[in-house]
Amino acid sequence: MRRFVAETTKKLTKTRNVSPVSLSLHHQNHNFLASSQTLFLSSPLSTSTSSSMDNSNGSSHLITLQTINPKVLKCEYAVRGEIVTQAEKLQEQLKKQPESLPFDEILYCNIGNPQSLGQHPITFFREVLALCDHPSILDKSETQGLFSADSIERAWKILDQIPGRATGAYSHSQGIKGLRETIAAGIEARDGFPANANDIFLTDGASPGVHMMMQLLLRSEQDGILCPIPQYPLYSASIALHGGTLVPYYLDEATGWGLEISELKKQLDTARSNGITVRALVVINPGNPTGQVLAEANQQQIVEFCKNEGLVLLADEVYQENVYVSDKQFHSFKKIARSSGYGENDISLVSFQSVSKGYYGECGKRGGYMEITGFSTEIREQLYKLASVNLCSNITGQILASLVMCPPKVGDESYETYCAEKDGILSSLARRAKTLEDAFNSLEGVTCNKAEGAMYLFPRIDLPKKAIEAAEAVHTAPDAFYARHLLQETGIVVVPGSGFRQVPGTWHIRCTILPQEDKIPAIVERLTAFHQKFMDEYRD
């Protein structure tokens, strides 16, 4: 289906010089385009007054798909795409007619949204947030009975870091200075190398930071960004919206989604020979949707590669707390660069972190930061200006970002509870990852790499030719066809691999490891039964 959208988009954008003209589009199962409509097209280069919208001839709306920014049309975002829209409709149906479907609940395995599936927030973090939201209770005696002593102390400390203790004021465009200092101290403790509060830009989750960097770096389609395939669709979406070119490099599924420097080099050279100026390399570690954790030696090669080729390294490190195997460990790219002897003047590096992932999973709070090193003062001024246009990120998210980078310590009243909550979540995630991985690997024609980290499995499904033909007959990518049937028959929501891109001719789905443990057996059972039935129907 996505291929079909892309073709329609191409057709629409190509015909934009005809003005006005009416034509009809007919297609099936199409989410973004109505199945039949009249188009009023206007040439953006027309110099006559007739280039204004013609609103007098039966069209009830001014703005049409043919007159909006084609970059918007081109942008795709599968994590919340057609399958999810379909799931929401089924959920409504279940509410109204509980007996009308062959399952009794929708299981959202499409998105890394732990608290939506029952994960509890870390108590200490929420205590501090509540106290910062309503500081006038800090002095009341009842508060001692409701909140831990260290949460009260931390709230006071944070309030003292905020000018005028005003948690409802816009902050500095990069975020509250004191909170950035706390975060810098947390990075220093993590890496063993200095970090500077002036290098931190607090953001509403990691996404706005990624957009900001794309906006800064991309001048035209001739500018490219090296991105892993499979990739998290934020990257393809933001590159499309900012008008650049995604330069793909393929992760090697056979070696557990290995990142080979030779592949990077090959793709970089190809892009350059096609006239693309490659500006940056995106690395997602731990990987999304692929779940691999990079080895230290591999990271050193990547840093070396960026330095030699003059690329900015955009390091998506939002899953830094999500590592589930004992033989792997998270290392930040900044630590690797500094350990290799590269300083401020040697490599331009951006590290993205978010409060949405880790053991905290505070997606709705939209907190995060980017740490920017190896950029000149005048470029940082430009980034500051971009941040200023949106004034600042939300203060609750800013506070939370400081908390996740500086959680309770030994001796604090909350420490034991905090450790129990954190370890409980992480060890459970590791168990869930293993159970689901085993389940996928037990299915006919399915192979699934280990989730060493992050929150996803990305099993490969060798779909029978008959299934592929059935999918093509309804203008749908084969993995989307599989995912749609899985949803309709089991209520399980996954994202088709085509939303993340994949080696052509291979088919995957992304499934989170987030459903609570008591639901996992039922998921495995439903998935296994569905897959069996699907294969029985389509086996060659």
Place this chain on the structure above:
Amino acid sequence: MRRFVAETTKKLTKTRNVSPVSLSLHHQNHNFLASSQTLFLSSPLSTSTSSSMDNSNGSSHLITLQTINPKVLKCEYAVRGEIVTQAEKLQEQLKKQPESLPFDEILYCNIGNPQSLGQHPITFFREVLALCDHPSILDKSETQGLFSADSIERAWKILDQIPGRATGAYSHSQGIKGLRETIAAGIEARDGFPANANDIFLTDGASPGVHMMMQLLLRSEQDGILCPIPQYPLYSASIALHGGTLVPYYLDEATGWGLEISELKKQLDTARSNGITVRALVVINPGNPTGQVLAEANQQQIVEFCKNEGLVLLADEVYQENVYVSDKQFHSFKKIARSSGYGENDISLVSFQSVSKGYYGECGKRGGYMEITGFSTEIREQLYKLASVNLCSNITGQILASLVMCPPKVGDESYETYCAEKDGILSSLARRAKTLEDAFNSLEGVTCNKAEGAMYLFPRIDLPKKAIEAAEAVHTAPDAFYARHLLQETGIVVVPGSGFRQVPGTWHIRCTILPQEDKIPAIVERLTAFHQKFMDEYRD
């Protein structure tokens, strides 16, 4: 100075085909560009591998002003521009050497940020936020002693509207459905016309909504947006970032910043004859930075104009609660359109609202929404997709947006306190506006329109020729020159009118009415003394 930046930008972007070349820039008082630097330029259209950055010849950083997106360079945002950076430096200096400056504090009158200047948040709102942040205290007996009964009840209601009561989960991309329903009910109560939860997009403040609309509508420089001059720089900045053209229409200072349809028509026709496709009209009501409140009849004309000319109406209505004169009242453009008999199919209308303004002033919470009517399903799908790329706005801001649109009602425990807090803030703002307006009008060569609404005064200063020449000698706009001296001598931070654009040859400053009342006499005194001295020095 801004003019100078623009010229430098033009020069830099023009020379982008030379590759690589070194040249030197020399200028004074320039914030964004270093005073002397080596440039390494690369042609975006080069097809050889040499188009990669050359990093081996002494340049310590990859990315330079010559290789970033020129739209970023072009974008300006005066509200947090040079004067504010200078103010922050002076504040640091005051901390270290309190006696080193002729004043003892910096008074930020540059930005509508009430809580940073001591305004207290509305108690009920903060109670609800705290309870939603830490719902596990809702059942505890101590909570009854700390929180009002209706805040507890509201928190329960909100939690019940959130799937799984998960305040830490990503929501629907448009925001939590139940909260959107509350907001729609609030709009209905305000306007007396139906509102629909599906038309609401919850956003992190109003700014992301404005960006989203610009991203949707602007295809190239040939697409224009009609904006008031003076305007809030979010509009010029987001039009620049999305590569469109700002089509100015001038508000008439002589008639209290009147908005004349003949002026709109004239500017629209001029733009069209220059080949610009004008897509939308921005109206800010109450006005920023100009403070006028539009008359109902004028609003009807504006709606008519948009309908006849086929323009989307982008209504910035974030100051809807800030009206200080008894003969004026806020009417939403949707109410005006519906009262005029125009429905969904007649006019495309977007209304922006924010939790940052009004009597609430919760800037740091980054809450807001846009209400979208008169757009087709497929365009709404595109907006939904854009919203999805950033997942959702922050939940705290979402909750707050529902609270400001549905505050306590007669009979609720908090009602009296709420009314006292609200009325206290609004009546004090009205007094402050009047005092500052009178103060400005008493100054030699200064005329200041009434602040009927919003949070700003925008006095016009007839600067003497000698002052203008002195400003030009240091490559600075005359009003920026005035604002800089005002800061250096009094610690008062205002924004030069040139940051908002103005009729050429006129000079203004924007000054908020937000300092607390006990500070106003000192501000008036310092301002008056400064102005007297300035005029004595530069009077022709």
